[in-house]
Amino acid sequence: MLDYKLLEALATVIETGGFERAGLTLGLSQSAVSQRIKLLEARLGQPVLVRHPSLKATAAGQRLLNHVQQVQLLERDLRHTLPALTNNRTRLRIALNADSLATWWAQAIGDFCQRENLLLDLVIEDQDIGLRRMREGDVAACLCSSDQPVAGARCTGLGRMQYRALARPDYIGRHFPDAGDLTAFRQAPAIVFGPHDQLQHRFLASQGYHGQFPFHLCPSSEGFVRLARAGIGYGMIPDHQGQEWLASGDLADLAPGVSVDVDLYWHYWRHGGDFMERLTQTLVQQASSLLAVDR
Amino acid sequence: MLDYKLLEALATVIETGGFERAGLTLGLSQSAVSQRIKLLEARLGQPVLVRHPSLKATAAGQRLLNHVQQVQLLERDLRHTLPALTNNRTRLRIALNADSLATWWAQAIGDFCQRENLLLDLVIEDQDIGLRRMREGDVAACLCSSDQPVAGARCTGLGRMQYRALARPDYIGRHFPDAGDLTAFRQAPAIVFGPHDQLQHRFLASQGYHGQFPFHLCPSSEGFVRLARAGIGYGMIPDHQGQEWLASGDLADLAPGVSVDVDLYWHYWRHGGDFMERLTQTLVQQASSLLAVDR
Structure with a gap:
């Protein structure tokens, strides 16, 4: 040996x-x-x-x-x-996307950690880097939006996160006085998570806008929502975070009825044993109530 | 030229x-x-x-x-x-600590961004790396806990963030049944932000405990609070985030009256001109109401 x-x-x-x-x-x-x-x-x-x-x-x-x-x-x-x-105790290093960690993840895994004496070692990564770290043996599992398993691993769909373009009502009134006027996007500052963030581009494309736009860069889910609430931009905010502020009136929906969806997949080693199977089952089950799923 | x-x-x-x-x-x-x-x-x-x-x-x-x-x-x-x-518009790249971005930062800078047409490019860094990126010319300013200015820059104290050890009440009852029993720290999982996080060690030292302890690693301010609320550990949470959950009873204070304080300093180029001076004045003024300051 x-x-x-x-x-x-x-x-x-x-x-x-x-x-x-x-x-x-x-x-x-x-x-x-x-x-x-x-x-x-x-x-x-x-x-x-x-x-x-x-x-x-x-x-x-x-x-x-x-x-x-x-x-x-x-x-x-x-x-x-x-x-x-x-x-x-077991310690498991898991790569996941920042928005999952900032929203539904803790609820999904909380009881499992206590029951199984699991300690989490969480790393926030873009999907490409998360999967590369998995291939490199640096993380045991990866939660991301790719449905392509790495060699030796399995990949299970968990559901999807839905994002809406939210901003403070006075921001919308000031920057988007005429609904449907696409030129407003050229002047109104957006908030994006990072240079690789595609949500904003997907939203603008859904509105028929393909030009340049000014933006703040904010690599923090919580900071992102706070910047929107401070009235300095509009941004794609997951329903998990946005609903509270829509209900209170602090934020409003820039394009009601329009959401940009991100599918989430759980990648884990095929030979991870019973423990990994139980963790996967727990996540699949929890996600079915915490994430949007196709019926 | x-x-x-x-x-x-x-x-x-x-x-x-x-x-x-x-x-x-x-x-x-x-x-x-x-x-x-x-x-x-x-x-x-x-x-x-x-x-x-x-x-x-x-x-x-x-x-x-x-x-x-x-x-x-x-x-x-x-x-x-x-x-x-x-x-x-101006775009300014600023390095800052994750907890500031997740809490008081947006409120402090929101009006200034609108008034001055400033776009933010925020990067989250530990203080050593933030100041190195400033020396390397990669960021224009840095918000961190070091009071040592880099060559050519100024450094101004803004106030301090206060952290308390919070956990779900049932977690405290289960893991800390006897107040003052230090051996409980050997078994009770903590939540720490990353391997360089010193807050947890400072808290344990304040309690007189210097041994090993089990911990989850969670590099997200919002995820951190959510893990604590899910009952899987206790962690050092800034008052800005903790007060809401203390008030609602979701979280309780493991060591009432004990806080670990982190002083925050604003580093900016000496020859940054009037714009940087106005930004600095705004931050100093806003921080005086948003952060704890010595009177």
């Missing part, structure tokens, strides 16, 4: 981002962690880590990480059937 | 993260952008960009960016006194 002490050292260095922090987590000195990595590299005959420009696994290191992650999931199952083995 | 067409091409490539996107922004072909960069490099006798592993400015390129940014700020002042010159 492989020497899992060495593999665990590698996984912990990558997870914590450094030798010193890995040592703290493992209860080892920094030099002991470093020696384990060196030994692993000597046995493998090639490096598993590159130090510059930032600490990351080599291609070989990534294959090892991927393996360690699956072994850890299987160990989780074993501990479930043999509770006396250890009372350690 | 320098050829600002070339400098603008450089700034736009860095700002948009690519030649193609820079071309779209500037209304040029990708190859025209590329030629401007090449010409700039030929005149300078050294590269201004490195392409691998990711697109970034060289040390020389950074000095140019830093200069362009200050010139753009001064141009903003000029347009203010000569409105006919152009009706372009």
